[in-house]
Amino acid sequence: MTHPAIEAGHVAVITGGASGIGFAAARKFLSLGLKVAIADWNEEAIALARQALGPDVLIVRTDVSSRADVEALQQAVFERFGAVHVLMNNAGIGNGGPALGDLDSWQRVIGTNLWGVVNGVQVFVPKMVASGAPGLVINTGSKQGITTPPGDTAYNVSKAGVKVLTEALQHELRGIEGGRIEAKLLIPGFVWTGLTTGDRAEKPAGAWTPGQTIDFMLASIERGDFYILCPDNEVERPTDEKRILWAAGDIVENRPPLSRWHKDYGDAFKDFLQG
Template sequence: MDTRATAVLKAGNNAVITGGASGIGLAAAQRFAAHGLNVALADLSQEKLDDAVRLINEQTPDVNAQGYCCDVSDFSQVRDFANSVSAEFGDVSILMSNAGTLLPTGKSWENIDQWRKLVDINLWGVIHGVQAFVPSMLESGKEGIVVNTGSKQGITKPPSAFAYNLSKAGVIAFTEGLAHDLRSVEQPKISAHLLVPGFTYTGMISQFLPEKPAEAWTSDEVVDFLLERLDRGDFYIICPDNDVSEEMDAKRIQWYADDLIQGRPALSRWHPDFADAFKAHMES
């Protein structure tokens, strides 16, 4: 049976990927190109973009791959990027907003400039992508897919990176709203999906870990899982990794939800009074 994923993963269609010069974004671009899609990559580094485009051209010489320097936190740049893509490629079938960063922000009351920069990239970058590309995707009348990259930290919100958690929680809420809006239009042909990678060894992670840990997935494994779940039509695409299974993720998410339902303290998973209860929950 044809799905929206099979409808858009066709030769000659066009895909846009922000954060496309490395990691999950580049792996997705390579996979889309292997299906015959033309790919437009946005990133901050022209050098990395040139390398990514060169790699895709070597692997799939029949597709049109282009790189665009773009700061997704600046809507005027994203709008210019969208105009350039329209002129070069025409209609867009896949929009993947994947650009993101992790910055040291400290406590909730510290480093306001770092907080703002992180949220501008991780959350506003996704909003800017949708605002710049989705109207023309709707106007085209063609099947389309929007994939926004979230994080498990936006769901369970572990301590130590609260600004990052905030930004990714915002991506989740925004993408849920986008999915509702898209299915509410007359004759909906575009769907939204939330990609939630597990522990993945990307360029962002390599800043802190020079070698890939055994428990981490590769970007290619994440894209494999993404395409499998897109083919099923899933909205929440929550990836396991080599250490955390889907069952473990489900239990952690259930514990977080039960904080709200049972009136436990915020982030009780990391509260010493609940350590034994959380351990028992995970072992049940």
């Protein structure tokens, strides 16, 4: 089996589970015999998910940025299933805007993408640890939280926070004597979801499906990976590795920030990428 927490009869909770990557995870866990609870805010997506997943799945309308909502979700899950073995903090939104952008947009994106994960971790994980059962926490980050391209700065900040939080969480969990809980950071590539659709009606050739992402995630977990760095049909891992190294090199080499997009460093980056 992929991980001792992912076992028939165990319980998986997925935020943002009514569409995209979260929905694909819900379907996969169900196919493996897990009991599934999903949290989502979008009523239309919830209705479609309820129809597709069936009555055995617990669906709780949840605003993950609200601590009270996440606490209500935890209560509903434990009342229905009595335990949680897999927690996937996956809910996410974009379009927060640039550094000098609209405050309300920033608060909306940070609230969902970062505080949603903080709330999920702090509300669910202590009880998972106390149970003594094997457990797995999967937090959905983004490559944009690592290479931080210009544009949607609020989104980048939120996902950078998820990366730091998940690294620290795994460090804390491995220090618990007799602990059986692990944390993982899911770093999707270009995935065809509502977050990336835009005005396009058909999946671009370069994008992966959510199902491909979840299959890769499970294979990575089976290998013991912490950083689940997903490729897609356009970008393979070696390219991602070089982009990440270049971003870190801005500090080490004392280059301007985001030098990959700086007019004076464009050729140097291209040479680095091809080297």
